[in-house]
Amino acid sequence: MPAAGVKRFAARATGALTLPPVLAGCDAPLSTLAPAGPVAREIAWLWWAMLGGAAVLTLLVLVLLAMAFGPPRKVAARRWTHGLGLGLSLPVLAVTLAAGLWVGERILPRDDGALEIEVHAVQWSWAFTAPGPDGPVTTRDRLILPAGAPVDLIITSGDVIHSFWVPKLGGKMDAIPGRANRLRLQADAPGTLAGQCAEFCGLGHAVMRFEVEVVDPADWENALRAAADDGDAADD
Amino acid sequence: MTDSTAPDPADTRAAAQDTALAIAANPPRRALGLHRELTKVWANDRGWWGQVTAVNHTTLGLRFMGTALVFFLIGGVLSMLIRAQLATHDGAFLDTELYNQIFTMHGSIMMFLFAIPMLEGLAIYLLPKLLGTRDMAFPRLTALGYWCYLFGGLIMLTALLFGVAPRDGWFMYTPLSSAAHSPGINADVWLLGVTFVEISALAAATEITVTILRQRAPGMKLTEMPLFAWYILGTSVMMLVGFPPLILASVLLEVERAFDWPFFDVARGGDPLLWQHLFWLFGHPEVYIIFLPAAGVLSTLIPVLCRTQILGYGAIVASILALVFLSFGLWVHHMFTVGIPHMALAFFSAASLAVAVPTVVQVFAWIGTMWQGRPELKLPMYYILGFFLTFVMGGLTGVMLAVVPFNWQAHDTAFVTAHLHYVLIGGFVFPMLAAAAWWMPQITGRERVRGLGEAAFWVILIGFHGTFFIMHLTGLLGMPRRIDVYTENPEWVWLNLTSSIFGFVMTIGFGLFVLDMALQAFLGQRVRRDPWRAPTLDWAMPLPAPAYTFASIPAPRHLGLDARAALLPLARGEGLLPGAPRGRREFLVTSLAGARPDHVAILPGNTALPLALSATIGGFVLLMLAGLYPLTLLPLLGVAVLVWVWGRGMVRPVADAPIAVAPGWDLPEQGLRRRTLGWSGSVCLLVANGTLFASLVFGVGFLAVVAPGWPGPEAQAGRAALPGVLLAALMPALGALAVRRAEAAQRQGRDGWRATRLATGLGVLVNALALGALAWLAAGHMDDPTGHARDALRGVLAGYVALHVVIAAGLAGFALDQFRRGEITPRHAGVLPTWRLWQDYAAVTAPIAAVLAAGMGMGG
Incomplete structure (x- = not known):
C-alpha cells in the first residue's frame, strides 16, 4: 500500500529530524545501550566511560601527530618510549582492568538460591524450562522472567554451539554441547524484551530469536501456567 | 684464513672479537662485465618454462604479492556481496546458504590467501636486498611455498565457483563443522585447502628465520640490523610457533570427518572447546603475525620520510620481543563467553591489556621520530597518517574488548567486525599501501604518475571510516x-x-590504487637510483633490482651509509665474493650475532622440482576431498621420492679448496661445515614440529582433564600391547646412539670407516624396527579409534611416532647412500648432522608419546 508506505516514510523522516538517529536507535529492542536490568546497566556504564577515555586518547595522538609537522625538534627518546609509551599506557590499562574486574565480579552468579531456569538451544530454537508450581514448565522461544529478582539461566545445547543473548539484560553466554553454563540476569520491570542467538550456528542463525516476557513477580507462576495452557509449551 | 676442519666458531666469542671486522676491498672491475657474468648464473630460464622453474626471491616475492593482491580483490568483491545483502533488512539478494559461504570465504581469503602471503611476499622480496645477500636461504622452498599457496587457494576458489565452499565461518567451530552438522565437502575444502596453503607459511617462516640469522652482510650485527629485519624475525618465529596448533587442529578435525575418530564429539570423549583453544592459540598470534611486518614497514619509512633516525631502536626491539611473547598468552580473549571461570578470564584480560603496552611504545616512538625530523608529506606519508588514525582507534576498541564484562556484550556482534577491520585494515593494509608506494619504484624502475595516488588515498580513507565507524x-x-x-x-x-x-x-578507492600501480608500471618515467635517499641496502642497487641483487656482498664499510654511497663500489665488485666466477649461485653465510663471514653457501639453480612436489601434495589433497582414501598412499609415496630427490639436490661435489672472498679472507664451502644452512632449516622445522607436538600434548591433557565423558570405556588392548609400545618408544633412542657412533667414526676418518657404515646401517634398522612395532600395534593391539577420544588420541600419537621414525630411517638411508657415493669423508659430514637432529627429536618424542598413550588409560 503506497499510502501507508508514504506515511511510514514521513513518520520515520520526522523522527529522524527531531531526534538524532543515533539516539533514536539506542532505545531499540536489542540495544545494549538501553539497559533494562542491573547487569546491562553496569556494562553500559563501563562502555560510556571507556568511550570517553578512548576519545580523549585518540585526540591526544592526533594532536601530537599534527604538531609533528613543523621544524625538527630536539627530542629525548626516553620521554616518548618510556614517558608516554609506558607512563601513559600502564596507568590507563591498570584502571581499565580494575574497572572491568570490579564490574565483572559484581555481575557474577552467586550461590544465593536464586531462581534457576534451564535454557536448551537446538538448531534453531530455544526451550526454556522453569520450575513451575505444578512441576517444570517448558516454553519454546519465549522466556518468562519475574521482574526485580535475580535469575540464573543454566544454558545447554543439543547440537552445535549457540549463544544466549538478551542485550538489554546483559552479556551473552554460549550454549556448548556437553556443558552447562550459568548466566545471571535480572530485569527491572515488567515488559517485553528480545533475545537472539549470537554464535553462528548454521542456516537458521539469523532467525534463532526469542521473546523475553518480564512479569510482576506475583504474576510469574500464573504467567507460566498460562504459557503451559496456551499450547505454547513444548511437546517434550 | 679459517681452518676448515675446526668446529664452527662460537658465536658469542666471535661477536666479542669482531668489534673491528676489517675486510679489505676487492679490486674494482667493470660493473657491466660483472652484471653480465652474474645475470647468466642467476637469471630465470627463458620463456614461460622459466616462470615454472624460477626459484629467485625477487621473482617469487613479486609473484607472492601479485597473487595476494588478486586474492585481495576477490575477497573484496565477496565483501561487496555481503554489503549488498545487508543494505536492506530482508536481504533478498543471496540465499542463506550462499551468504554463509561468501562470508566464510571472505574471512578465509583475507586471512590465509591475502594477508599472510602478502607479508611473506614482502619479506621474501625484500630481506635479501636489505640484509646484503643474494637470495633466501632455500630458494626451492620459496618456490614450493608459492605453488602450495597457489594450488591451495585455487582449490578453495574452485569450491566457491561450484557452490561447495566452506560455510561455517572462518574459524570453523566444531561441532558445526563436524560431519554430523556439515555433511558434504565444504568443511573439508577449508581444512585441507588452508593446511595446504600453510605449507607455504612454514616454508617461508623457516627460510626467513635462517636468512636473517645467518646471511646478514659481514659486520651487520644482530643488534644493529635494520628494524624491518627485527620485525620480520619476530614474525617468522611467531609463524613457526603459531601455525602448528592450527595445522594440528585441522588435521584432527579432518581425521574426525574422514575416519570418524572422535576428537571434538562430546558423546565419545571429545570436546568442541579443544578446537577453539587450538584455533585461537594460532588465531591470536596470527593478528600480530600480520601486524609486525606492517609495523616494520612503518619503522623503515617514517625516519627516512622525516629525514632523521628512528627514535628508541632498543625500545622498539624490546617491544617486538614483548609482542612475540605476550601474544601467545591471550588466545582465551576470543573465548570469554564459553563459560570459563571469571578469575581465569581475569588473567587473560590482563594479558590482553598488557599486549597493548609494546604497541603503544612503538606508536609513540614513531610520533617522536616525526617530531625529531621534518615530515615530508609524500604519498607513503599519507598512508602512514591513515594508519595512525585508524589503528589507534582499532587498538582502543581492542582494549575495550579485553575488558571481560564489555566483551560479554560486544562479542560476536558487528562491534567486533568493526574492531577487527580497524586493526587489520588500519594496522596492515594502510602500511602495505605505504609500502607499495615506497617500493614500487624499485620493483618497476619507474616513477609514479602524480595525483592519482593521493586521490585513491582519500577515497579509501573516507570509504573505510564511513563503512566501519x-x-x-x-x-x-x-x-x-x-x-x-x-x-x-x-x-x-x-x-x-x-x-x-x-x-x-x-572499493572504488582500491580500484584507483590498482590503476595507479598499473599506470606507474607501464607509463611512469624511469626513476633515478635511490629515489628516497634511504640509508638501507635495498636501495644500493640498480633499479629495477637485478636477479642477483648485489654484484658483490656489502662489507662493513658499506653499512650505515647512504645507499647511494655504497651503490657504485658494490656494483664494481669491491665488496665480498664478487661476480660468479665459478658459474654457481653463491653467497656468504655469517655468524649468528656478529655477522662474521663463516663459509660460502652454494644454491641450487632453476628447477621444476618445487612445482612437481607441490602438485603431488595437491594430488593428495584432491584425493582426500574425493574421499578416495586408499589411493592417497600413491601421492604420499611420490612425496617421499621427491623429498629424496630434493635432498640429493642439496649435495655438492666434495671440494676442499677454500674460496677467496676478499683479500686475506679465504672461506670454506658449505660441505666442510657441519652447521650448514640446511641444518639451521631443520632446527627451525623442528621448532615448529615441537610446537605441534606440544599442542598435541595439550590436546591430550585438555581432553583427559576437562572434557566430559572421561574416563572412557574399559580398554580392550591391555598388557599384551606392551612389547610393541616399548619397542616403538625405545628404538629411536637406540638410533640416537647409532648416529653419534657414526659421527664419531666419521670424524676419525679411515680407521673408523667400517664402524661408521655399520652404525648408519644400524640406524636404519632400529627405526625400521620401531615402525614394525607400530604396525603390529595398529594391526590388532589397539582399541578401535572410533570408539572414544582416548583411543583416537592413541592412534594419533602412534601415527606421529611412525612419521618420525620413517623420517629418521630415511635420513639414515640417505647417509648410507652418501657413503656409497663417497660424499661423506673425514672432512665432509654430509647428512649426518641433520640425521642426528631428527633422530634425537624422535628419540625424545617417542617415549613421551608412549607415556601419554599409557597414561590416558589410567583412569579407565
Whole structure:
C-alpha cells in the first residue's frame, strides 16, 4: 500500500529530524545501550566511560601527530618510549582492568538460591524450562522472567554451539554441547524484551530469536501456567 | 684464513672479537662485465618454462604479492556481496546458504590467501636486498611455498565457483563443522585447502628465520640490523610457533570427518572447546603475525620520510620481543563467553591489556621520530597518517574488548567486525599501501604518475571510516555477526545502508590504487637510483633490482651509509665474493650475532622440482576431498621420492679448496661445515614440529582433564600391547646412539670407516624396527579409534611416532647412500648432522608419546 508506505516514510523522516538517529536507535529492542536490568546497566556504564577515555586518547595522538609537522625538534627518546609509551599506557590499562574486574565480579552468579531456569538451544530454537508450581514448565522461544529478582539461566545445547543473548539484560553466554553454563540476569520491570542467538550456528542463525516476557513477580507462576495452557509449551 | 676442519666458531666469542671486522676491498672491475657474468648464473630460464622453474626471491616475492593482491580483490568483491545483502533488512539478494559461504570465504581469503602471503611476499622480496645477500636461504622452498599457496587457494576458489565452499565461518567451530552438522565437502575444502596453503607459511617462516640469522652482510650485527629485519624475525618465529596448533587442529578435525575418530564429539570423549583453544592459540598470534611486518614497514619509512633516525631502536626491539611473547598468552580473549571461570578470564584480560603496552611504545616512538625530523608529506606519508588514525582507534576498541564484562556484550556482534577491520585494515593494509608506494619504484624502475595516488588515498580513507565507524554502533544496538537478514530490526537499516554505500566507495578507492600501480608500471618515467635517499641496502642497487641483487656482498664499510654511497663500489665488485666466477649461485653465510663471514653457501639453480612436489601434495589433497582414501598412499609415496630427490639436490661435489672472498679472507664451502644452512632449516622445522607436538600434548591433557565423558570405556588392548609400545618408544633412542657412533667414526676418518657404515646401517634398522612395532600395534593391539577420544588420541600419537621414525630411517638411508657415493669423508659430514637432529627429536618424542598413550588409560 503506497499510502501507508508514504506515511511510514514521513513518520520515520520526522523522527529522524527531531531526534538524532543515533539516539533514536539506542532505545531499540536489542540495544545494549538501553539497559533494562542491573547487569546491562553496569556494562553500559563501563562502555560510556571507556568511550570517553578512548576519545580523549585518540585526540591526544592526533594532536601530537599534527604538531609533528613543523621544524625538527630536539627530542629525548626516553620521554616518548618510556614517558608516554609506558607512563601513559600502564596507568590507563591498570584502571581499565580494575574497572572491568570490579564490574565483572559484581555481575557474577552467586550461590544465593536464586531462581534457576534451564535454557536448551537446538538448531534453531530455544526451550526454556522453569520450575513451575505444578512441576517444570517448558516454553519454546519465549522466556518468562519475574521482574526485580535475580535469575540464573543454566544454558545447554543439543547440537552445535549457540549463544544466549538478551542485550538489554546483559552479556551473552554460549550454549556448548556437553556443558552447562550459568548466566545471571535480572530485569527491572515488567515488559517485553528480545533475545537472539549470537554464535553462528548454521542456516537458521539469523532467525534463532526469542521473546523475553518480564512479569510482576506475583504474576510469574500464573504467567507460566498460562504459557503451559496456551499450547505454547513444548511437546517434550 | 679459517681452518676448515675446526668446529664452527662460537658465536658469542666471535661477536666479542669482531668489534673491528676489517675486510679489505676487492679490486674494482667493470660493473657491466660483472652484471653480465652474474645475470647468466642467476637469471630465470627463458620463456614461460622459466616462470615454472624460477626459484629467485625477487621473482617469487613479486609473484607472492601479485597473487595476494588478486586474492585481495576477490575477497573484496565477496565483501561487496555481503554489503549488498545487508543494505536492506530482508536481504533478498543471496540465499542463506550462499551468504554463509561468501562470508566464510571472505574471512578465509583475507586471512590465509591475502594477508599472510602478502607479508611473506614482502619479506621474501625484500630481506635479501636489505640484509646484503643474494637470495633466501632455500630458494626451492620459496618456490614450493608459492605453488602450495597457489594450488591451495585455487582449490578453495574452485569450491566457491561450484557452490561447495566452506560455510561455517572462518574459524570453523566444531561441532558445526563436524560431519554430523556439515555433511558434504565444504568443511573439508577449508581444512585441507588452508593446511595446504600453510605449507607455504612454514616454508617461508623457516627460510626467513635462517636468512636473517645467518646471511646478514659481514659486520651487520644482530643488534644493529635494520628494524624491518627485527620485525620480520619476530614474525617468522611467531609463524613457526603459531601455525602448528592450527595445522594440528585441522588435521584432527579432518581425521574426525574422514575416519570418524572422535576428537571434538562430546558423546565419545571429545570436546568442541579443544578446537577453539587450538584455533585461537594460532588465531591470536596470527593478528600480530600480520601486524609486525606492517609495523616494520612503518619503522623503515617514517625516519627516512622525516629525514632523521628512528627514535628508541632498543625500545622498539624490546617491544617486538614483548609482542612475540605476550601474544601467545591471550588466545582465551576470543573465548570469554564459553563459560570459563571469571578469575581465569581475569588473567587473560590482563594479558590482553598488557599486549597493548609494546604497541603503544612503538606508536609513540614513531610520533617522536616525526617530531625529531621534518615530515615530508609524500604519498607513503599519507598512508602512514591513515594508519595512525585508524589503528589507534582499532587498538582502543581492542582494549575495550579485553575488558571481560564489555566483551560479554560486544562479542560476536558487528562491534567486533568493526574492531577487527580497524586493526587489520588500519594496522596492515594502510602500511602495505605505504609500502607499495615506497617500493614500487624499485620493483618497476619507474616513477609514479602524480595525483592519482593521493586521490585513491582519500577515497579509501573516507570509504573505510564511513563503512566501519558506525558499525561499532550497529553492534552495540545488538546486531550479531554473520546474519543475512534482520527483518525485525528496522533500526539497523540506516546503519547498514550507510556502511554498504561507503563500502562501495572504499572499493572504488582500491580500484584507483590498482590503476595507479598499473599506470606507474607501464607509463611512469624511469626513476633515478635511490629515489628516497634511504640509508638501507635495498636501495644500493640498480633499479629495477637485478636477479642477483648485489654484484658483490656489502662489507662493513658499506653499512650505515647512504645507499647511494655504497651503490657504485658494490656494483664494481669491491665488496665480498664478487661476480660468479665459478658459474654457481653463491653467497656468504655469517655468524649468528656478529655477522662474521663463516663459509660460502652454494644454491641450487632453476628447477621444476618445487612445482612437481607441490602438485603431488595437491594430488593428495584432491584425493582426500574425493574421499578416495586408499589411493592417497600413491601421492604420499611420490612425496617421499621427491623429498629424496630434493635432498640429493642439496649435495655438492666434495671440494676442499677454500674460496677467496676478499683479500686475506679465504672461506670454506658449505660441505666442510657441519652447521650448514640446511641444518639451521631443520632446527627451525623442528621448532615448529615441537610446537605441534606440544599442542598435541595439550590436546591430550585438555581432553583427559576437562572434557566430559572421561574416563572412557574399559580398554580392550591391555598388557599384551606392551612389547610393541616399548619397542616403538625405545628404538629411536637406540638410533640416537647409532648416529653419534657414526659421527664419531666419521670424524676419525679411515680407521673408523667400517664402524661408521655399520652404525648408519644400524640406524636404519632400529627405526625400521620401531615402525614394525607400530604396525603390529595398529594391526590388532589397539582399541578401535572410533570408539572414544582416548583411543583416537592413541592412534594419533602412534601415527606421529611412525612419521618420525620413517623420517629418521630415511635420513639414515640417505647417509648410507652418501657413503656409497663417497660424499661423506673425514672432512665432509654430509647428512649426518641433520640425521642426528631428527633422530634425537624422535628419540625424545617417542617415549613421551608412549607415556601419554599409557597414561590416558589410567583412569579407565
